Amino acid sequence: MTTEFDTIIIGAGPGGLAAAYALAPHQHVLVIENDLWGGTCPNRGCDPKKMLYSAVEAQDHAGHLQQFGLKGVPTIDWPALMAFKRGYTDKVPAGTLSGLQAANIATIHGEPHFVATDQVVVAGVTYQATNFIIATGQAPVIPEISGRDYLQTSTDFLALPQLPKRIALIGAGYVALELANIAASAGAEVHILQHNQRILRSFPENYTQLLSAALTAKGITFHWDTELTSVTEQATGFSLATNTTLQLNVDAVFAASGRRPQLASLNLEQAGVTIVAKGISVNDHLQTTNPRIYAVGDVIAKTQPKLTPVSSFEGRYAARTILDIGVAAIAYPPMPQVVYASPQLAQVGVKLGDAKQQPEQYRVVEQDTTQWYTFNRLKEPLAKVTTIFDRTTQQLVGAVVYASIAEEVINYLTLLMNSQVTQAQLGQRILAYPSPASDLAYYYG
Ligand SMILES: Cc1cc2nc3c(=O)[nH]c(=O)nc-3n(C[C@H](O)[C@H](O)[C@H](O)COP(=O)(O)OP(=O)(O)OC[C@H]3O[C@@H](n4cnc5c(N)ncnc54)[C@H](O)[C@@H]3O)c2cc1C
Numbered sequence: 001m002t003t004e005f006d007t008i009i010i011g012a013g014p015g016g017l018a019a020a021y022a023l024a025p026h027q028h029v030l031v032i033e034n035d036l037w038g039g040t041c042p043n044r045g046c047d048p049k050k051m052l053y054s055a056v057e058a059q060d061h062a063g064h065l066q067q068f069g070l071k072g073v074p075t076i077d078w079p080a081l082m083a084f085k086r087g088y089t090d091k092v093p094a095g096t097l098s099g100l101q102a103a104n105i106a107t108i109h110g111e112p113h114f115v116a117t118d119q120v121v122v123a124g125v126t127y128q129a130t131n132f133i134i135a136t137g138q139a140p141v142i143p144e145i146s147g148r149d150y151l152q153t154s155t156d157f158l159a160l161p162q163l164p165k166r167i168a169l170i171g172a173g174y175v176a177l178e179l180a181n182i183a184a185s186a187g188a189e190v191h192i193l194q195h196n197q198r199i200l201r202s203f204p205e206n207y208t209q210l211l212s213a214a215l216t217a218k219g220i221t222f223h224w225d226t227e228l229t230s231v232t233e234q235a236t237g238f239s240l241a242t243n244t245t246l247q248l249n250v251d252a253v254f255a256a257s258g259r260r261p262q263l264a265s266l267n268l269e270q271a272g273v274t275i276v277a278k279g280i281s282v283n284d285h286l287q288t289t290n291p292r293i294y295a296v297g298d299v300i301a302k303t304q305p306k307l308t309p310v311s312s313f314e315g316r317y318a319a320r321t322i323l324d325i326g327v328a329a330i331a332y333p334p335m336p337q338v339v340y341a342s343p344q345l346a347q348v349g350v351k352l353g354d355a356k357q358q359p360e361q362y363r364v365v366e367q368d369t370t371q372w373y374t375f376n377r378l379k380e381p382l383a384k385v386t387t388i389f390d391r392t393t394q395q396l397v398g399a400v401v402y403a404s405i406a407e408e409v410i411n412y413l414t415l416l417m418n419s420q421v422t423q424a425q426l427g428q429r430i431l432a433y434p435s436p437a438s439d440l441a442y443y444y445g
C-alpha cells in the first residue's frame with residue numbers, strides 16, 4: 001500500500017467518516033482507527049442506547065394507557081433486549097469498514113503517532129499527507145478514588161449480559177439519566193449520586209426539575225450533594241462510601257461524570273498541535289495550531305454540544321475547507337439536543353434562561369400541552385412546550401420540549417427555525433392530521 005496521501009483521518013467515528021466520504025471523490029484518503037470502525041455512536045453510544053430504549057418507550061406508552069383500553073404493563077426481558085441490541089451493533093464495525101473500502105478509501109487498523117508535522121507512524125510504517133483530520137472523540141472519565149477499578153462505564157452498561165439488581169450511577173448528565181431510566185424500567189433498583197443539586201446543567205432548571213421528579217416517581221433515587229469517595233468489594237456486590245453519611249450496597253456502579261478527549265497516544269507536540277483542557281484548540285475553520293491539521297467532533301474544545309450530528313457537520317465542513325481554501329468560517333445551524341428519558345427532554349436554539357433575561361428582544365410562549373389532542377391521546381402525565389420568538393423578526397429562534405415525543409417535536413421546530421417559517425406561512429401548508437406536525441402552528445402562541 002502507498003504511504004503518501006492527500007489527507008489522513010485519525011478516528012472512524014461520525015466526524016472522521018463524514019470527512020472521509022466527502023473527500024474521497026476528489027482525493028487519496030486514508031482512515032486510521034485503533035478500535036471499532038464506526039466510533040462511539042453506533043457501537044457504544046446513541047444507537048445501542050436507543051435500541052434498549054425501544055422497549056422502555058413501549059413500556060411507557062402501555063403504562064400511560066392503563067385504564068384507557070390496555071391491561072397490563074409489559075416487563076423487559078433483559079437478555080432478549082440485549083440480543084436485539086447486538087443484532088444491530090455486531091454488524092457495525094465490518095459494515096463500516098466495507099463501506100469505506102467500497103468508496104476507495106484506504107484503511108488501517110492501528111495506533112498512529114505523529115513523528116513530524118506531516119507524518120504519522122503506525123506499526124513501524126511512516127505515512128505522509130498534505131492534510132490531517134483528527135477525529136478521535138472522547139472516552140469516559142473514571143474518578144480518581146479508592147476502588148476506581150470496580151467502576152464500570154456506559155460501554156459496559158450497554159453490553160450487560162444480565163441486569164444487576166442494584167445499580168449506582170455517578171453523575172446526573174445525559175449518560176447517567178438515560179442509563180438510569182433504562183435500568184429502572186427493566187426492574188433494577190437505581191441510585192444516582194450527584195455532587196450538586198442540578199441535573200443536565202445545559203437545560204433550563206424548571207424543566208430538569210420536572211424530569212427528576214418524573215424519574216423519582218419511576219423509582220430512581222437521587223442522592224444530591226453526594227460524592228463517591230471509595231468503592232469496596234463485598235461478598236456480593238460493592239459497598240460505596242460517600243462524602244455524606246450515605247453508604248450504599250449495590251451490585252454494579254457506573255461512572256457517568258463526563259467524557260474526556262482521546263489524545264494521549266497521538267504525540268501531538270511533534271505535529272505542532274496545541275491541546276487545552278477540553279480538547280484540541282481549533283480556529284473558525286477547524287484548523288489546529290498547525291493549519292494543515294484539522295480537528296473535528298467531540299475531540300475539539302468547543303461550546304457547541306458534543307453530539308453525533310455536530311461531529312458529522314464538522315467533518316463535512318473540514319472536508320470542504322481542505323478542498324477549497326476559500327470556504328467561509330464555520331457557521332453552525334440550530335443544534336437540537338434530546339435526552340432520551342421518560343419522558344424526553346429536548347431543546348434547540350436560544351436558551352430559555354437567556355430569553356427570559358431579555359424580554360425586550362424575545363417573546364417566550366410557555367404552554368402546558370398535556371390536554372392537546374396529540375398528547376392526550378397518549379395519556380401522557382405531563383407535556384410542556386416553550387417556544388421563543390425574536391420580537392424584531394417574529395421568527396422562531398428557540399424551543400424546549402418535555403414530552404414522550406419531544407425528539408419529533410424538536411426536530412420539526414428546528415426545521416421551522418432553519419427555514420425561517422412564519423406562522424402565516426405555516427397556515428398556507430397542509431399537514432396530515434391528527435399528528436404531532438399538525439400542531440405546529442399552535443406553538444407560535
Ligand atoms: C452512552 C452514550 C450515548 C450517546 N447518545 C447520543 C445520542 O443519543 N445522540 C447524539 O447525538 N450523541 C450521543 N452520544 C454522543 C456521540 O456518541 C458522540 O458525540 C459522537 O460519537 C462523536 O463522534 P466523533 O466522530 O467526534 O467521535 P467518536 O464517535 O468517539 O469516534 C472517534 C473514533 O476515534 C477512534 N480513536 C480514538 N483514539 C484513536 C487513536 N489514537 N487512533 C485511531 N483512532 C482513534 C475511536 O476508537 C473512535 O472510533 C452518546 C455518547 C455516549 C457515550
Ligand SMILES: NC(=O)c1ccc[n+]([C@@H]2O[C@H](COP(=O)([O-])OP(=O)(O)OC[C@H]3O[C@@H](n4cnc5c(N)ncnc54)[C@H](O)[C@@H]3O)[C@@H](O)[C@H]2O)c1
Nearest residue numbers: 171172173174175176195256257258259306307338339340
Ligand atoms: N442523548 C444524547 O444526545 C446524549 C446521550 C449521552 C451522551 N451524550 C454526549 O456525551 C456527553 C457526555 O455525557 P455525560 O453524561 O458523561 O457527561 P455530562 O457532562 O452530560 O454530565 C456529567 C455529569 O457528571 C457530573 N460531574 C461532573 N464532575 C463530577 C465529579 N468530579 N464527580 C461527580 N460528578 C461529576 C456533572 O455534574 C454531570 O451531572 C454529553 O455531554 C453529550 O455530549 C449525548
